[in-house]
Amino acid sequence: MSEHIHAHEKLTKNQTLVMDALANADGPLSAYTILDQLRGNGFRAPLQVYRALDKLLDSGLVHRLESLNAFVACRHDDCTDHEQTVFMICETCGKVSEIADKALTQHLQKMASASQFSLTKATIELRGRCKACKTV
Template identity: 60%
Template sequence: MSAQHDLTKNQEMVLGALSAADGPLSAYTILDRLRDRGFRAPLQVYRALDKLLDYGLIHRLESINSFVACAHPQCHGHGSIAFAICEKCGQVEEFSDAMVQQHLSERSRERGFKPSKTVIEIRGTCAACLAA
């Protein structure tokens, strides 16, 4: 868990479910996985997800309306992050690229735009699925 943040029991359970998952999870999938641990309502999951997002411990994948644990929570905080999402197996790889971040920052500055965060989602087929 995070040394910077005192997580509630619910936040710890949601983060644990995401960390243990083989791929991204929707809020309702998280709810289903945590029902036997006391979760009864979607609101419990959404509250925990909101805080974990604020803390930079998880990410929301907009294009598939799912969540993943941050692979590098100590490294990039809320900077530019990219995700390669396999449309066949559902695996998600998180990465950041300094050159891409620099390019986007320059373009934003040129246009007088101040981004608060940048998330890039690349959908396609992973190497394992291509080889299969």
């Protein structure tokens, strides 16, 4: 259960509960949805979720989708490059796929350099309709 290839320290109880909730979801979850799912496990306040999320985000096990105010478990084996992941969010089914694209990353880095901007993090979220939903 909740074994990941990511390099990370052992998770605490709350971090594990939040991680499992996200790993078992088939789409992004909001912090409050996670809270509701974990009430049976003793969660009572948003902070319990947000604190766990902070840690999981730091370690790259979880990504935050800025345009949805929601969170997804990272589906990559190795998230060392998680700062430069592209998310494709289907507006029909709500599912999210995650792509790491080296060329895109380099292109963004070049754009930033051209403006003498030191790039720390890139948020790239595409909206549209996924393959499965198009064929319906």
